[in-house]
Amino acid sequence: MPPTTPDLLDAEYFTVTAQPTFVVDDLTLRPWSPDDAPAVFEAFQDSGIQRWHARSAVSVVEVRGWLEVWAKAWSEATHANWAVVDTGTDALLGRASLRDIRLPHGQAEVAYWTVPAARGRGVAPRAAATLTDWALNARGFHRIELAHSVRNTQSCRVARKLGFALEGTRRSAGLHADGWHDMHLHARIRGD
Numbered sequence: 142m143p144p145t146t147p148d149l150l151d152a153e154y155f156t157v158t159a160q161p162t163f164v165v166d167d168l169t170l171r172p173w174s175p176d177d178a179p180a181v182f183e184a185f186q187d188s189g190i191q192r193w194h195a196r197s198a199v200s201v202v203e204v205r206g207w208l209e210v211w212a213k214a215w216s217e218a219t220h221a222n223w224a225v226v227d228t229g230t231d232a233l234l235g236r237a238s239l240r241d242i243r244l245p246h247g248q249a250e251v252a253y254w255t256v257p258a259a260r261g262r263g264v265a266p267r268a269a270a271t272l273t274d275w276a277l278n279a280r281g282f283h284r285i286e287l288a289h290s291v292r293n294t295q296s297c298r299v300a301r302k303l304g305f306a307l308e309g310t311r312r313s314a315g316l317h318a319d320g321w322h323d324m325h326l327h328a329r330i331r332g333d
């Protein structure tokens with residue numbers, strides 16, 4: 142039975158095009174390199190990152206494996222991941238990603254973390270805005286979602302700075318080390 146709606150996007154762009162780098166003043170979003178493993182390992186020693194991303198890292202070798210998966214996900218068009226670094230020094234400031242990419246419906250979820258030393262200066266909102274604008278305005282995505290635990294007030298601040306409307310609360314939708322959390326669902330659609 143033929144579909145009654147066309148697929149919005151296909152995987153070809155991701156399979157034939159190298160992952161782009163974005164330079165926005167002092168922030169650069171670039172593909173991950175295996176050399177980033179020690180800095181990502183260090184970031185995952187932070188209790189905030191461990192808590193909100195429900196993951197810890199036991200070794201640099203383990204993190205190198207994560208980076209291989211993050212890099213490969215681009216060409217599989219499932220999950221696009223960028224290192225957010227200082228434009229001048231290339232020091233790691235955080236990570237920004239578009240995950241759960243659903244090409245037929247032109248949808249994805251934006252996610253982020255920043256290293257403790259880089260917090261409070263708008264790194265996460267600027268990095269997430271760069272990816273959202275690119276996805277909606279340059280790549281033809283229709284809707285970008287953003288989800289966070291209702292207890293993560295800092296992430297809610299980021300969502301609001303980005304202009305992601307709060308659409309509601311998904312009850313008991315995120316599993317964390319201390320149990321299930323209600324999750325805020327925010328989103329921006331093309332034209333917002």
Ligand SMILES: CC(C)(COP(=O)(O)OP(=O)(O)OC[C@H]1O[C@@H](n2cnc3c(N)ncnc32)[C@H](O)[C@@H]1OP(=O)(O)O)[C@@H](O)C(=O)NCCC(=O)NCCS
Nearest residue numbers: 189190193253254255260261262263264265289295296298
């Ligand atoms: C949430 C997070 C990504 C925000 O990143 P950021 O680059 O600091 O973003 P902002 O600079 O816009 O700060 C966001 C809020 O964090 C709080 N904040 C400010 N300075 C801070 C600091 N030095 N340390 C911690 N939090 C700070 C403030 O509430 C701020 O909101 P405000 O602008 O109203 O003051 C970052 O704190 C983080 O990585 N936390 C741990 C992991 C996490 O929560 N990831 C998101 C999961 S959904």
